[in-house]
Amino acid sequence: MSRVDLTFVRQPAMALAVVVVAAVAVPQYWLFLATSALVSAVALLGLGIVGRAGMNSLCQLSFAAVGAWTVAQLNVWQAPGTLILWTIAGGLVAMPFGILIGLPALRLRGVHLAVVTLGFAAAAAVVVSAVNFPGVDTYQQVLRPEFIATDRQYFVYAGLLFVVLALGVEWVGRTRMGAAWRAVRFSERATAAAGTSVARAKLSAFALSAFAAGLAGGLLAGQVGMITAQNFGVIASLALFVVAVMAGSEYVFGAMFGGFLIMFVPEFFRRAGISQDWANVLFGVGAVQALSQGSSIMEGLARRLRARRPAPTPPPREPLDGGTPPLGTKPLLKAEGLTVRFGQVAALQDVDLTVPEGTVMGLIGPNGAGKSTLTDALSGFIRDAAGTVALDGRSLDGLPVHRRAAAGLRRTFQQDRVPTGLTVGAYLRFAAHRTVTRDELEDVRDFLGCPPAEAHVLDLDVGSRRLLEVAAAILARPKLIVLDEPAAGLAHAESIALADRLIEVPARFGASVLLIEHDLDMVRRACATIVVLDAGVVIAAGPPAEVLAKPEVARAYLGDEVALT
Numbered sequence: 001m002s003r004v005d006l007t008f009v010r011q012p013a014m015a016l017a018v019v020v021v022a023a024v025a026v027p028q029y030w031l032f033l034a035t036s037a038l039v040s041a042v043a044l045l046g047l048g049i050v051g052r053a054g055m056n057s058l059c060q061l062s063f064a065a066v067g068a069w070t071v072a073q074l075n076v077w078q079a080p081g082t083l084i085l086w087t088i089a090g091g092l093v094a095m096p097f098g099i100l101i102g103l104p105a106l107r108l109r110g111v112h113l114a115v116v117t118l119g120f121a122a123a124a125a126v127v128v129s130a131v132n133f134p135g136v137d138t139y140q141q142v143l144r145p146e147f148i149a150t151d152r153q154y155f156v157y158a159g160l161l162f163v164v165l166a167l168g169v170e171w172v173g174r175t176r177m178g179a180a181w182r183a184v185r186f187s188e189r190a191t192a193a194a195g196t197s198v199a200r201a202k203l204s205a206f207a208l209s210a211f212a213a214g215l216a217g218g219l220l221a222g223q224v225g226m227i228t229a230q231n232f233g234v235i236a237s238l239a240l241f242v243v244a245v246m247a248g249s250e251y252v253f254g255a256m257f258g259g260f261l262i263m264f265v266p267e268f269f270r271r272a273g274i275s276q277d278w279a280n281v282l283f284g285v286g287a288v289q290a291l292s293q294g295s296s297i298m299e300g301l302a303r304r305l306r307a308r309r310p311a312p313t314p315p316p317r318e319p320l321d322g323g324t325p326p327l328g329t330k331p332l333l334k335a336e337g338l339t340v341r342f343g344q345v346a347a348l349q350d351v352d353l354t355v356p357e358g359t360v361m362g363l364i365g366p367n368g369a370g371k372s373t374l375t376d377a378l379s380g381f382i383r384d385a386a387g388t389v390a391l392d393g394r395s396l397d398g399l400p401v402h403r404r405a406a407a408g409l410r411r412t413f414q415q416d417r418v419p420t421g422l423t424v425g426a427y428l429r430f431a432a433h434r435t436v437t438r439d440e441l442e443d444v445r446d447f448l449g450c451p452p453a454e455a456h457v458l459d460l461d462v463g464s465r466r467l468l469e470v471a472a473a474i475l476a477r478p479k480l481i482v483l484d485e486p487a488a489g490l491a492h493a494e495s496i497a498l499a500d501r502l503i504e505v506p507a508r509f510g511a512s513v514l515l516i517e518h519d520l521d522m523v524r525r526a527c528a529t530i531v532v533l534d535a536g537v538v539i540a541a542g543p544p545a546e547v548l549a550k551p552e553v554a555r556a557y558l559g560d561e562v563a564l565t
């Protein structure tokens with residue numbers, strides 16, 4: 001029987017406990033500040049979503065202003081649904097703004113994206129201070145329903161809203177969309193190669209982040225009754241970002257702790273007779289410290305907890321007699337006239353390649369021969385490659401990477417591209433890009449000797465990560481898998497064991513394999529036929545023993561450390 005994974009409930013449940021205790025224990029005097037802390041925590045939770053996807057947003061309070069504006073307008077109209085529905089509407093109205101600001105993120109990264117979001121924050125601040133919020137001119141307070149009329153009741157309401165949002169964020173974090181955010185942060189190329197649209201992953205993160213900010217704005221409108229532009233200034237947005245970096249708002253407790261810091265540290269300074277502005281200086285120092293250590297406060301704590309966990313020992317991967325490499329039948333992949341130039345370098349020159357169905361075919365060649373370029377051209381990473389590529393009779397020309405993956409062409413990478421923020425099971429499910437049963441997952445995991453599904457990718461050795469990438473490609477059930485040096489990081493015996501398993505892939509999983517490798521023992525073991533590239537040109541093709549005996553192949557390798565004996 002499959003077990004339901006409820007680990008996503010853990011942090012929101014603990015947050016609920018904190019809210020319940022605080023609702024009873026916080027004295028009346030501190031309730032207003034405590035509610036403000038929860039409002040900031042809601043906005044921080046949203047920042048954590050774009051943070052999960054590796055992006056920076058400095059305009060979170062601009063989205064909050066949209067939410068607050070919506071609530072104020074619905075209040076003026078006395079729209080049905082009371083403050084609670086108005087707040088949700090505020091979140092929804094903020095979402096398209098999030099997508100709009102997310103659009104530059106499709107091309108920009110790091111500091112460039114930060115500058116764009118800062119520009120938006122500045123522009124939004126000018127707009128909201130030039131035009132009054134609805135109801136301000138007529139002194140119309142945002143009305144709260146009776147059951148959340150008192151400060152304590154409103155605190156509980158804000159706390160519950162935070163917990164429900166946290167539950168939603170944690171749940172989405174466990175879905176394919178959440179895995180896509182982590183994957184995009186780690187490698188956009190690998191995310192696309194796993195069949196996931198990088199654009200959709202980024203835009204969904206921005207949209208949900210803006211939704212959370214919109215909720216925070218609506219919550220604030222209900223708390224203070226009458227909102228002004230000062231609530232949404234650029235400096236306040238910057239402070240929120242800085243605290244998110246310091247506390248770690250990707251974690252529910254990081255968001256909660258951040259909200260507490262934003263509200264209570266300035267208050268502490270005020271009581272000590274020091275300017276509250278010093279709080280921002282303190283936050284800045286904290287963020288610099290977090291960036292230089294490479295982890296926020298919550299990430300540091302999580303690392304310490306992880307360090308107590310024993311690292312999973314990779315299962316033994318013994319060579320087994322996988323039989324003879326299968327010879328293919330009809331053509332599956334057909335590439336014709338592939339040509340790629342990098343300036344003066346002709347990386348591929350008029351390359352024709354046919355991979356038959358039901359086979360494991362090798363692609364070898366000395367360093368710089370053009371093997372990775374060919375993989376990139378086939379999988380769609382080089383959009384301006386000349387020539388044509390067809391898979392199973394269907395043209396892939398002009399299709400972006402994720403569409404080629406969906407059409408049945410999967411690839412792996414020379415460098416480790418398995419996102420560290422996931423468990424083995426979560427990664428396999430994400431990269432499979434289809435619904436897989438637990439049995440299917442266990443079958444493929446076992447077949448390749450990958451660590452258990454509960455193990456964290458972060459705890460794995462390089463060899464296990466390479467195998468995990470191969471397992472994910474198999475689990476996707478593509479027509480063709482292009483493996484770019486899958487044995488890099490594996491011991492020789494493990495490479496041979498992998499070769500034994502690859503031989504079984506066509507019959508067992510219905511996928512042909514194009515194996516790019518420098519380990520010629522592995523190639524001889526796994527492949528029925530091989531193709532040799534040299535200086536971007538195919539110089540030989542046929543059965544391994546025959547091809548490797550050719551003098552022109554030996555010449556291509558001369559000077560290279562790979563021996564052909």
Ligand SMILES: Nc1ncnc2c1ncn2[C@@H]1O[C@H](COP(=O)(O)OP(=O)(O)OP(=O)(O)O)[C@@H](O)[C@H]1O
Pocket residue numbers: 342345346347365366367368369370371372373374
């Ligand atoms: N982005 C790039 N810009 C300029 N030149 C490039 C680029 N990528 C590859 N090249 C050049 O194209 C040629 C083919 O490189 P490629 O990486 O495809 O070879 P390879 O056979 O995969 O080598 P290796 O076995 O070392 O991975 C090389 O001369 C390389 O220097």
